[in-house]
Amino acid sequence: MSEATPHLVVRGVSKRYGPTTVLDHIDLTIRRGELVTLLGPSGCGKTTLLRAIAGLAQPDTGKVELAGRNITNVPPHKRNVGVVFQSYALFPHLTVAGNVAFGLKVRGAARREIDAAVERALSLVKLGHLAGRRISALSGGQQQRVALARAIAVEPDVLLFDEALSALDRKLREEMQVELRRLLQDVKATAIFVTHDQDEALTMSDRVAVMNKGRIEQLAEPRELYLRPASLFALNFVGLSTRIPGTVLAADNGKVDVETKVGRMSALGNFQTGASVIVAARPEQLRLGEQGEANSAAGRVRSVVFQGSRTLVEVDAGAGESLLAELSGRDGAIPRVHDEIRLSWPVAETFAFPMEVQT
Amino acid sequence: MTRAAIVVCWVMAIALALFLLAPLLVIAAASFSPTPVFDLPLTGASTHWYGKISRLDGFWPSLLLSLQIALFSTAISLVCGTLAAIAIARGKLPGAGIFATALVSPLMMPGLVLGIALLQGFRAIGFTAPWATLLVAHLVITLPYVARTMIAGLARFDFTLIEAARTLGCTYPGGVMRVMVPALAPSFLIAGLFSFLASFDNYPVSIFLADVRTKTLPIRMLQYIEEAPDPTLAALSTLILAGTVILLIVSDRVVGLHRMAGTSD
Numbered sequence: 001m002s003e004a005t006p007h008l009v010v011r012g013v014s015k016r017y018g019p020t021t022v023l024d025h026i027d028l029t030i031r032r033g034e035l036v037t038l039l040g041p042s043g044c045g046k047t048t049l050l051r052a053i054a055g056l057a058q059p060d061t062g063k064v065e066l067a068g069r070n071i072t073n074v075p076p077h078k079r080n081v082g083v084v085f086q087s088y089a090l091f092p093h094l095t096v097a098g099n100v101a102f103g104l105k106v107r108g109a110a111r112r113e114i115d116a117a118v119e120r121a122l123s124l125v126k127l128g129h130l131a132g133r134r135i136s137a138l139s140g141g142q143q144q145r146v147a148l149a150r151a152i153a154v155e156p157d158v159l160l161f162d163e164a165l166s167a168l169d170r171k172l173r174e175e176m177q178v179e180l181r182r183l184l185q186d187v188k189a190t191a192i193f194v195t196h197d198q199d200e201a202l203t204m205s206d207r208v209a210v211m212n213k214g215r216i217e218q219l220a221e222p223r224e225l226y227l228r229p230a231s232l233f234a235l236n237f238v239g240l241s242t243r244i245p246g247t248v249l250a251a252d253n254g255k256v257d258v259e260t261k262v263g264r265m266s267a268l269g270n271f272q273t274g275a276s277v278i279v280a281a282r283p284e285q286l287r288l289g290e291q292g293e294a295n296s297a298a299g300r301v302r303s304v305v306f307q308g309s310r311t312l313v314e315v316d317a318g319a320g321e322s323l324l325a326e327l328s329g330r331d332g333a334i335p336r337v338h339d340e341i342r343l344s345w346p347v348a349e350t351f352a353f354p355m356e357v358q359t
Numbered sequence: 360m361t362r363a364a365i366v367v368c369w370v371m372a373i374a375l376a377l378f379l380l381a382p383l384l385v386i387a388a389a390s391f392s393p394t395p396v397f398d399l400p401l402t403g404a405s406t407h408w409y410g411k412i413s414r415l416d417g418f419w420p421s422l423l424l425s426l427q428i429a430l431f432s433t434a435i436s437l438v439c440g441t442l443a444a445i446a447i448a449r450g451k452l453p454g455a456g457i458f459a460t461a462l463v464s465p466l467m468m469p470g471l472v473l474g475i476a477l478l479q480g481f482r483a484i485g486f487t488a489p490w491a492t493l494l495v496a497h498l499v500i501t502l503p504y505v506a507r508t509m510i511a512g513l514a515r516f517d518f519t520l521i522e523a524a525r526t527l528g529c530t531y532p533g534g535v536m537r538v539m540v541p542a543l544a545p546s547f548l549i550a551g552l553f554s555f556l557a558s559f560d561n562y563p564v565s566i567f568l569a570d571v572r573t574k575t576l577p578i579r580m581l582q583y584i585e586e587a588p589d590p591t592l593a594a595l596s597t598l599i600l601a602g603t604v605i606l607l608i609v610s611d612r613v614v615g616l617h618r619m620a621g622t623s624d
Contacts, residue, residue, distance in 0.1 A: 056522050076525040077533070089523035093541040103527035106537070154527060
């Protein structure tokens, strides 16, 4: 299937600025029509990777291929990429239509062709009625749409979004996330988003690449990323979790027994006996009371936060450790603050990660 | 109390404006004087002196020279000053602040000192061609105006715009021409205007570098005053004044005077 053939291939790309390694041998393959998010904290290299794909930053080593073409040394204006910048970077001296037409004019397209493309792009983002407006007369959300229309109008091989939604207020941003995903799927665009917002990443993408210190820690579908985080960093960056440090007592075929300050636990993972690990579980796996094939710990409820369909319960398990449970109404009575309770969670949903060396 | 303060402010402002404008009005009035000796009240009006301007000794070569020097120095300053301003405003240049100060420093230097220094400097290196020395000297005068205006303009310019243009199919120079130049057009106009005027009416620097055959208009005008002070000079001054006013009005229409004064966006 042609859908499965690699469309954008990043191979061994590294970039250093002075003594800092910003990108550390990045490998990334994206299929045609796929929406991928580069997710990570500021300074993790995600924007630099995006700029390397756009041609605005030259990698020190490695190779970038787009649509079967090696573009490593191709300047940005010949790459056929569309970029939506965080500041939108709209041209203030041009109208909305002028901005959208810019790329086609530069390419020397015929007048009629330009007009048609501008109209199509603006109707796609529902701004056809504002074609003649000046940029300064638009709201933030409208400017965002113009930036998108401008990038789409040239029919790029890949669309790159650099924190493109972060300047919008929360409500508008959430609406745009859903709308943008639908729009990109409609036009069968291949797109890469750069963001530090995990909700945006989970909502918008087919796959998420979690980046940390210039490396991709995990590249997975949102669901897998959440349910099977590959590293402690990925676990922490996406979603909430209970994390308890401990020492491996016994290891057996992908399973370990770990001694912690709040009792002995079993978890998935491959470690040597004696290794320092962190045992973790997602909050929705924790249930009140005992269950079979499960880890459990007891403690006093520290806080109860009602969140509509769910309730977040934080439990002080003693010895400085705490448990985080997300209980739904079906689980029966929701405990109150200061209640003594026992929580348990399945071994199959408990992960062990190597203790991170503090840097 | 506040009311009184406002009244005092207005009175002072009007008095100051009158004080500044009165000599200009007197010159304009004098230029229409029917008699060689200017006397108030006027006993009639005549455009006689305007007709005499073109017959002034050496007027046309001096006007041409001043226009040439002003245009060339402005054009070169716009290019060099803008490039320098880019280097300074982008902030990647080590010691950018020092460069900026050095570039703008001739503004704070007395013209006389600058003139003598340039004369001595040019002599020392054997650079004595009058036209060329005048041009170089005027570059020193006009460059600060351009650099200062362009640094201010660029500080507000988002360089991501050029990157956006590049991803849309422009080369780097193409992006500069299609995006940065239009976005900075008001700054260019302001810088060019100030630069042109600063060069056109410069006297203290030019006087040291001019020779008998190469005299700029201001030098020539002072010479006329010494030789034969009649209303022809007033007529010429009035024309220059009118030209400047027209230039300012046109600029105001295009970008707005408040931006030129640098008081607001």
